Amino acid sequence: MSSTSVQIQKFASTITERYGIVVTREQRETLSKYVAERMTYLGYQYFDDYYSWLQFKANEIEWEQYISLITNNETYFFREPNHFRVLDTLIFDELMRTVPADRKIRVWSCGCSSGEEPYSIATLIKDKFGLSVLQNRFEVIASDLDQKILAAARNAEYGKNSFRVKEHAYILSNFTETPNSRWKLSDDIAGAVKFFRFNVCEEPDKIENLAEPVDLIFFRNVSIYFTSDTLKKVQHRLQSRLNLNGYLFVASCETMLHDLGQLKLIDQGGAFLFKKSVGNSVSEPFKLNAKPVQIKKEEVQSNKVESYDTLLQRIRGLIDERKPAHSEKRAVTDAIDVVNQAISQNQDQITNLALLRLQEDLFDEAVRLISHKKDKTFKDMAVEAYSLMCLSRFSEADIPIGKMKKSEEFNPVGYLFDGLNYKLQGKFDQATVSFRRCIYLDLSFATPHFHLGNIYQQTKKWTLAKSEYELTLKLIDKNRKQLIEFNKPDVSIDYIQYACQKILKNYTQEMNEKVN
Numbered sequence: 001m002s003s004t005s006v007q008i009q010k011f012a013s014t015i016t017e018r019y020g021i022v023v024t025r026e027q028r029e030t031l032s033k034y035v036a037e038r039m040t041y042l043g044y045q046y047f048d049d050y051y052s053w054l055q056f057k058a059n060e061i062e063w064e065q066y067i068s069l070i071t072n073n074e075t076y077f078f079r080e081p082n083h084f085r086v087l088d089t090l091i092f093d094e095l096m097r098t099v100p101a102d103r104k105i106r107v108w109s110c111g112c113s114s115g116e117e118p119y120s121i122a123t124l125i126k127d128k129f130g131l132s133v134l135q136n137r138f139e140v141i142a143s144d145l146d147q148k149i150l151a152a153a154r155n156a157e158y159g160k161n162s163f164r165v166k167e168h169a170y171i172l173s174n175f176t177e178t179p180n181s182r183w184k185l186s187d188d189i190a191g192a193v194k195f196f197r198f199n200v201c202e203e204p205d206k207i208e209n210l211a212e213p214v215d216l217i218f219f220r221n222v223s224i225y226f227t228s229d230t231l232k233k234v235q236h237r238l239q240s241r242l243n244l245n246g247y248l249f250v251a252s253c254e255t256m257l258h259d260l261g262q263l264k265l266i267d268q269g270g271a272f273l274f275k276k277s278v279g280n281s282v283s284e285p286f287k288l289n290a291k292p293v294q295i296k297k298e299e300v301q302s303n304k305v306e307s308y309d310t311l312l313q314r315i316r317g318l319i320d321e322r323k324p325a326h327s328e329k330r331a332v333t334d335a336i337d338v339v340n341q342a343i344s345q346n347q348d349q350i351t352n353l354a355l356l357r358l359q360e361d362l363f364d365e366a367v368r369l370i371s372h373k374k375d376k377t378f379k380d381m382a383v384e385a386y387s388l389m390c391l392s393r394f395s396e397a398d399i400p401i402g403k404m405k406k407s408e409e410f411n412p413v414g415y416l417f418d419g420l421n422y423k424l425q426g427k428f429d430q431a432t433v434s435f436r437r438c439i440y441l442d443l444s445f446a447t448p449h450f451h452l453g454n455i456y457q458q459t460k461k462w463t464l465a466k467s468e469y470e471l472t473l474k475l476i477d478k479n480r481k482q483l484i485e486f487n488k489p490d491v492s493i494d495y496i497q498y499a500c501q502k503i504l505k506n507y508t509q510e511m512n513e514k515v516n
């Protein structure tokens with residue numbers, strides 16, 4: 001009667017396929033017990049019979065019982081207050097201005113769990129604009145895969161844990177205490193939220209509540225256990241349901257894929273979210289020295305490098321001094337063109353020479369060389385920023401880093417450098433935010449995970465550090481993606497791999513010593 005681990009593995013893979021959720025080892029044990037219970041109850045002797053019934057004949061309710069066992073329904077009112085602050089101070093006002101008065105502003109909480117998220121949105125609208133605006137100008141819809149949790153959401157009754165970031169005044173003005181010391185949301189507000197079942201791995205078009213696109217999507221803490229393939233599909237579906245200029249919120253601990261099509265990552269009042277806009281081009285991740293130019297140190301002598309402007313001034317000075325005749329003047333202008341060409345070639349050489357200096361730890365020299373560049377490329381800014389960080393000139397490094405982020409907003413390297421700059425100053429909270437943003441942009445980039453691990457290690461959160469280091473090694477194993485080709489400890493894949501292995505080995509040794 002009991003199912004083997006191979007059978008349970010097969011079952012777990014089907015769950016991942018149907019619902020996107022990756023089943024952990026512990027959950028597999030829970031599933032296995034429940035499968036046995038269901039088989040007894042339904043009179044199946046062999047797992048394969050039960051499984052094929054489940055696959056081909058069982059209705060959704062049978063599946064949903066498994067889903068309830070493995071989904072994480074953790075949620076609370078006003079989770080990530082930053083998101084609600086941005087809604088309150090910027091986004092709701094913008095939507096009230098821009099959405100035509102003849103249609104409702106539609107807000108969708110996708111993966112709403114027991115309802116705290118959509119009800120936070122609804123109470124915020126009511127507190128800001130009044131109940132009548134909530135009921136007549138807005139439409140708040142909320143969906144989840146899990147029917148049991150949806151029933152709890154519709155019931156709208158909560159315990160203390162749901163209000164962990166909200167003060168008592170908020171509870172008193174929107175809820176009434178029940179005899180069993182719980183809090184029931186007022187019917188007016190609860191009635192303004194429409195709940196429905198929706199599995200994000202299915203097509204949304206067939207769902208009545210999603211036939212019309214929406215202006216805001218909250219998709220937070222749902223995709224944490226999704227595979228990147230599932231996430232990609234889901235992301236496209238969500239995007240297709242969003243109105244132009246609409247916003248998508250994801251949790252700050254979550255990663256979204258890089259290729260977001262029309263969704264543009266923006267920093268809105270300090271919160272990171274995605275905005276749907278037209279013609280948003282997504283740039284390829286930048287590779288420093290993708291095609292390395294072989295140059296010899298002596299090829300360009302640093303003292304011979306003169307800035308374009310000074311060189312031009314010098315030539316103009318010479319022309320004026322000599323007061324040439326017309327034909328001579330023409331010849332000089334031609335000569336200037338030739339010099340211009342030479343200078344533009346020289347510009348590339350400046351970059352390469354600066355890179356060479358950086359590799360030799362001659363950071364001052366690298367910064368000096370880059371200052372000669374006329375139009376700085378992303379690579380120049382990266383060399384300049386990295387050198388300034390190595391010289392502990394952190395606030396100066398902020399300038400090229402800011403330019404990197406601005407010039408290639410989808411390039412994770414800008415955020416990586418931002419994180420490094422904060423980390424080197426011991427500003428771990430800001431560094432963590434930047435490294436996470438970097439991961440938002442490129443799920444498979446190992447370097448930011450290494451630095452997060454480092455921060456956790458330094459702040460003595462060893463379990464988190466260990467999992468970041470392990471993830472770093474896994475990502476490197478899969479793909480030795482090196483977006484920056486400085487051969488420097490903070491950014492070189494070889495170094496990072498070596499450091500992770502060493503740290504994890506030391507830790508295991510330490511643990512073994514403790515046990516013995």
Ligand SMILES: C[S@@+](CC[C@H](N)C(=O)[O-])C[C@H]1O[C@@H](n2cnc3c(N)ncnc32)[C@H](O)[C@@H]1O
Pocket residue numbers: 019020021071072073074075076079110111112113114117143144145146149198199200201219220221222251
């Ligand atoms: C951790 S809760 C997040 C609740 C809320 N969004 C928040 O951030 O507080 C995750 C919810 O996602 C739901 N979920 C997981 N996989 C889903 C899927 N494939 N389709 C729809 N909902 C899903 C779970 O049932 C669970 O209620």
